[in-house]
Amino acid sequence: MQNWLARVRKGYGKKLASLHSWNGYIVVVLALTGLVLFQGMWRGILGEGRVIIRYIHIIVGIASLVPVVFYLLLAAKHWKQLKGKTSQKANVLIVLGLLVGWLLSGLLLWQYRAVGPRISNNALYVHDVLTWIGLPYIIYHSITRLKWLKEPHRRTVKTGSEKREILHPAAGQPQALMSRRAFIRVAVGAGIAVAVGPSFLKWVGNALSPGEAIEKIVESDANNMVPLPQALPASSPPIGGGSKGTFRIYTVTEIPAFDNSNFSFVINGLVEKPMQWNWEQFVALKREVQVSDFHCVTGWSVYNNTWEGIKLKDFLKMAGVKPSAKTVKFYSGDGVYTDSLTLEQANMDDVMIAVLHDGKIIPSDLGGPVRLIVPKMYTYKSVKWLNRIELIDTDYIGYWEERGYDNDAWV
Numbered sequence: 001m002q003n004w005l006a007r008v009r010k011g012y013g014k015k016l017a018s019l020h021s022w023n024g025y026i027v028v029v030l031a032l033t034g035l036v037l038f039q040g041m042w043r044g045i046l047g048e049g050r051v052i053i054r055y056i057h058i059i060v061g062i063a064s065l066v067p068v069v070f071y072l073l074l075a076a077k078h079w080k081q082l083k084g085k086t087s088q089k090a091n092v093l094i095v096l097g098l099l100v101g102w103l104l105s106g107l108l109l110w111q112y113r114a115v116g117p118r119i120s121n122n123a124l125y126v127h128d129v130l131t132w133i134g135l136p137y138i139i140y141h142s143i144t145r146l147k148w149l150k151e152p153h154r155r156t157v158k159t160g161s162e163k164r165e166i167l168h169p170a171a172g173q174p175q176a177l178m179s180r181r182a183f184i185r186v187a188v189g190a191g192i193a194v195a196v197g198p199s200f201l202k203w204v205g206n207a208l209s210p211g212e213a214i215e216k217i218v219e220s221d222a223n224n225m226v227p228l229p230q231a232l233p234a235s236s237p238p239i240g241g242g243s244k245g246t247f248r249i250y251t252v253t254e255i256p257a258f259d260n261s262n263f264s265f266v267i268n269g270l271v272e273k274p275m276q277w278n279w280e281q282f283v284a285l286k287r288e289v290q291v292s293d294f295h296c297v298t299g300w301s302v303y304n305n306t307w308e309g310i311k312l313k314d315f316l317k318m319a320g321v322k323p324s325a326k327t328v329k330f331y332s333g334d335g336v337y338t339d340s341l342t343l344e345q346a347n348m349d350d351v352m353i354a355v356l357h358d359g360k361i362i363p364s365d366l367g368g369p370v371r372l373i374v375p376k377m378y379t380y381k382s383v384k385w386l387n388r389i390e391l392i393d394t395d396y397i398g399y400w401e402e403r404g405y406d407n408d409a410w411v
């Protein structure tokens with residue numbers, strides 16, 4: 001052991017430098033893949049590629065443990081060397097803290113099924129906070145430390161295999177108002193603040209008051225359905241007490257907009273009585289109210305949603321399912337997204353074709369005017385802009401399942 005440690009520490013300076021650059025590459029890969037996973041726009045563009053990027057993110061994330069462990073082996077010596085350099089010490093602690101925090105929360109997100117939604121939610125929160133703070137910090141750190149940005153008299157010089165900074169006191173030189181270095185720091189800091197500030201503030205706002213976030217989504221509804229559905233007493237005020245959490249708006253297409261002229265709702269395929277409704281007919285259907293939680297596999301949840309709509313099993317009863325039917329297939333009005341349930345799953349009591357959320361018509365961003373809700377399953381099953389139900393006699397693999405999501409969506 002002693003021997004081995006000695007070998008690890010041999011050529012210490014070079015090793016520290018190469019650890020630093022390996023760590024840098026790892027952070028760059030994690031940042032890029034992480035941003036792709038976070039940014040909704042890539043969902044439609046990448047499709048299956050998104051699942052591959054998720055795997056790369058997970059594998060490289062786990063690999064980030066390697067430089068951390070190697071660093072810890074060299075840490076004692078490095079720490080002594082940093083004596084008196086408070087800001088460099090702080091930097092080491094911040095970066096280590098970030099890496100360990102990202103790694104632990106990332107492991108929980110990866111194992112979302114084993115740990116359950118509550119823990120995933122918190123892990124995602126930690127992962128996000130660390131990213132919002134850590135990524136700008138690391139970008140700032142990397143840019144301001146670029147060698148060519150340094151003032152000539154502070155450039156790193158190589159002495160043997162070790163790198164050392166030499167500081168010449170600027171004796172007798174006229175003092176500039178702001179050194180080149182300080183100016184670059186301020187400029188880089190300002191640039192980063194302008195680049196990430198607005199989305200960071202939005203994220204903070206959503207995290208602090210999710211109610212306002214949904215209020216804004218409701219206000220910006222692109223649908224125009226006439227008449228608006230009249231909420232049942234159980235819906236308004238919502239018996240669930242109002243939802244808790246923030247929806248992330250997911251779509252693989254442009255968000256479609258509906259009005260009375262382009263809305264229709266269809267059930268057909270292997271049914272006795274294929275049926276079609278226009279909006280006036282659809283809002284006249286008798287609705288019920290239920291409260292349920294909403295869990296996405298990426299780690300976020302919205303709790304206590306009061307949904308008002310028609311049970312799927314009532315649609316199936318109305319249309320009369322033929323004995324040969326095996327699977328219920330769902331189509332989105334976006335023309336692309338589909339999913340399915342077995343007949344048995346579709347007949348669960350809480351599977352709902354929802355029209356209102358917390359007493360208000362579901363806005364376009366959240367899949368309105370009509371979306372599917374399958375409370376016992378992860379919400380990639382909850383097809384947005386639902387406009388057609390088809391009974392078929394074969395299995396059917398849905399949009400995300402086709403692209404790598406688990407066929408088994410039970411929470």
Ligand SMILES: Nc1nc2c(c(=O)[nH]1)N[C@H]1C(S)=C(S)[C@@H](COP(=O)(O)O)O[C@H]1N2
Pocket residue numbers: 247248249250251252253295296297332334337365366367379380381382383384385400
């Ligand atoms: N038509 C359609 N339905 C969809 C999706 C989609 O991209 N398109 N995404 C699914 C996924 S993965 C989730 S988590 C939820 C997100 O619902 P929200 O956008 O209302 O938050 O919708 C599901 N239904």
Ligand SMILES: [Mo]
Pocket residue numbers: 250296297298379380
């Ligand atoms: Mo999802």
